[in-house]
Amino acid sequence: MARTSGPETRDRLIRAAEELFAAQGVHGAQLRDIVSRAGQANPSAVQYHFGSRAGLLDAVMAGRQARTESVLAPLLTAAPDETHALVGALVTAEASELRTDRGRRCLRISAQLSHESGVRARTPHPTLAGTGYWRLIERIADRLAADGLPEPLLLERLDLALTVVGAAMADRARQYLDGTEPLTGEGLFLADLVETTTALLRAAQPEQAHLPRKDPS
Amino acid sequence: MARTSGPETRDRLIRAAEELFAAQGVHGAQLRDIVSRAGQANPSAVQYHFGSRAGLLDAVMAGRQARTESVLAPLLTAAPDETHALVGALVTAEASELRTDRGRRCLRISAQLSHESGVRARTPHPTLAGTGYWRLIERIADRLAADGLPEPLLLERLDLALTVVGAAMADRARQYLDGTEPLTGEGLFLADLVETTTALLRAAQPEQAHLPRKDPS
Structure with a gap:
C-alpha cells in the first residue's frame, strides 16, 4: 500500500x-x-x-455541521420569529444531508447525540456555541416563552423536538441507505415533520402545569 | 464459585x-x-x-413486556377510542417501568428498538403479535383514520409517536439511573408527554397531502 x-x-x-x-x-x-x-x-x-474516540467523533460532526450551517444561514435570516417557520428552517437545513450517502450516515450519527445538545441546561455543547443551529434553538425557545410556556416544559419540549427531527431524519436516511421504499414522498415527509414537530412544541399545557407539584421530591 | x-x-x-x-x-x-x-x-x-444475541434480547424484552402488559390490560379496557385517552394509557403503562432500576434499564433498551415494532408495515414484530400493546397501536391507528388522516401519514406519525414516547421515557430513566435532577416532577413530565404526543398525532395535515406527489419516484 x-x-x-x-x-x-x-x-x-x-x-x-x-x-x-x-x-x-x-x-x-x-x-x-x-x-x-x-x-x-x-x-x-x-x-x-x-x-480519542470523542475527538474523532467531533471531527466527523464538524464536517456535517459546516455543511448544514451554510444551508441554514440564509433560512435563519429569512424566517420570522414564528414556531412553524423556525421549525421549517431546521427541517430544511437537516434535509440537505439526505442528498448524499455521506450526509445520510451523518444524520444517523447525529440522531444518537441529540440529547447532548445542551438544550436542557440552555448551555450549548462546545461544538454548537456560536452556530446558527444554536441561534435557531434560542429563537424557538424565545417564541415559546412569549407564548406563555413555562421554562422547564419549554426546555423538555425543545429537547424532545430535536429528538423527533433527528430520529425522523435518521430513519429516512436509513431507508435511503438500505434501499427500503419509504411510505411517503420526500416532500410530504418533510412537510409533515414540520407540522408534527410544530404541534408537539405548541401543544396545550397539561392541567398539572397550573397546580403545585404533587410528588414528594 | x-x-x-x-x-x-x-x-x-x-x-x-x-x-x-x-x-x-x-x-x-x-x-x-x-x-x-x-x-x-x-x-x-x-x-x-x-x-444468539437476538435470543437474549428477546428474553430481556419478554420480561419487560410481561410487566407492562399487566399494567396496560385494565387501562385498555377503560380507555375510550379517543387519541388522548389511548396515548394516556400507553404513557401510564410505560411509566410503570420507571419505578425500578430494572425497568429503567429496560426502557433504555426498548427505546433502541422502537423502529422495529412493525407499525410502518402494520404487521407486528413477532414478539408483539397478540399483545395489548399492539391492540393499543391498532386502536390509535383506527381513530386517526376515522379522523381522515391518510394511511401513509398515519403510519409514519404512529412510528414517530412511539419513538417520542420511547425516547422521552428512556431519557427520564437515564436521569433516574444517573442521579441527574430532572427539570420537571414526574407527574408533569408524564402529563406533558401525553399532550405533546397527542398533538403530534393530531397535527394538521400539510398542504402537500392534498396535492399529487411532485417527486419523480
Missing part, C-alpha cells in the same frame, strides 16, 4: 468512522475496525490524529 | 444483559462482557441458553 499524507489519512479515518459510527453506533463501533477500514496499519492512528 | 442451576444462570445472564444493553447499546455491548458480569466461566453461555 502506498504511504499517505497526514491530511489524507485524517480524511480516510473520518470517512471510515462515518460508515461505522452510522452502522454500529458511536459507542458500539470498534476503533480498530475504523483504522482497518481506513487502510491504516498503525492501530493507534485514531489516537495520533484525533486524540 | 458455586455451580448454579440452568434457570438461575439464565436469569443471571438476562440481568447482566439488561445492564450492558442499557449502558452500551443492544449492538454495542460485548457478549463476553455479559457472560463475565453474570459470573459465568463458559464463554458460550449465551449461545447455550439463548441461541
Whole structure:
C-alpha cells in the first residue's frame, strides 16, 4: 500500500468512522475496525490524529455541521420569529444531508447525540456555541416563552423536538441507505415533520402545569 | 464459585444483559462482557441458553413486556377510542417501568428498538403479535383514520409517536439511573408527554397531502 499524507489519512479515518459510527453506533463501533477500514496499519492512528474516540467523533460532526450551517444561514435570516417557520428552517437545513450517502450516515450519527445538545441546561455543547443551529434553538425557545410556556416544559419540549427531527431524519436516511421504499414522498415527509414537530412544541399545557407539584421530591 | 442451576444462570445472564444493553447499546455491548458480569466461566453461555444475541434480547424484552402488559390490560379496557385517552394509557403503562432500576434499564433498551415494532408495515414484530400493546397501536391507528388522516401519514406519525414516547421515557430513566435532577416532577413530565404526543398525532395535515406527489419516484 502506498504511504499517505497526514491530511489524507485524517480524511480516510473520518470517512471510515462515518460508515461505522452510522452502522454500529458511536459507542458500539470498534476503533480498530475504523483504522482497518481506513487502510491504516498503525492501530493507534485514531489516537495520533484525533486524540480519542470523542475527538474523532467531533471531527466527523464538524464536517456535517459546516455543511448544514451554510444551508441554514440564509433560512435563519429569512424566517420570522414564528414556531412553524423556525421549525421549517431546521427541517430544511437537516434535509440537505439526505442528498448524499455521506450526509445520510451523518444524520444517523447525529440522531444518537441529540440529547447532548445542551438544550436542557440552555448551555450549548462546545461544538454548537456560536452556530446558527444554536441561534435557531434560542429563537424557538424565545417564541415559546412569549407564548406563555413555562421554562422547564419549554426546555423538555425543545429537547424532545430535536429528538423527533433527528430520529425522523435518521430513519429516512436509513431507508435511503438500505434501499427500503419509504411510505411517503420526500416532500410530504418533510412537510409533515414540520407540522408534527410544530404541534408537539405548541401543544396545550397539561392541567398539572397550573397546580403545585404533587410528588414528594 | 458455586455451580448454579440452568434457570438461575439464565436469569443471571438476562440481568447482566439488561445492564450492558442499557449502558452500551443492544449492538454495542460485548457478549463476553455479559457472560463475565453474570459470573459465568463458559464463554458460550449465551449461545447455550439463548441461541444468539437476538435470543437474549428477546428474553430481556419478554420480561419487560410481561410487566407492562399487566399494567396496560385494565387501562385498555377503560380507555375510550379517543387519541388522548389511548396515548394516556400507553404513557401510564410505560411509566410503570420507571419505578425500578430494572425497568429503567429496560426502557433504555426498548427505546433502541422502537423502529422495529412493525407499525410502518402494520404487521407486528413477532414478539408483539397478540399483545395489548399492539391492540393499543391498532386502536390509535383506527381513530386517526376515522379522523381522515391518510394511511401513509398515519403510519409514519404512529412510528414517530412511539419513538417520542420511547425516547422521552428512556431519557427520564437515564436521569433516574444517573442521579441527574430532572427539570420537571414526574407527574408533569408524564402529563406533558401525553399532550405533546397527542398533538403530534393530531397535527394538521400539510398542504402537500392534498396535492399529487411532485417527486419523480
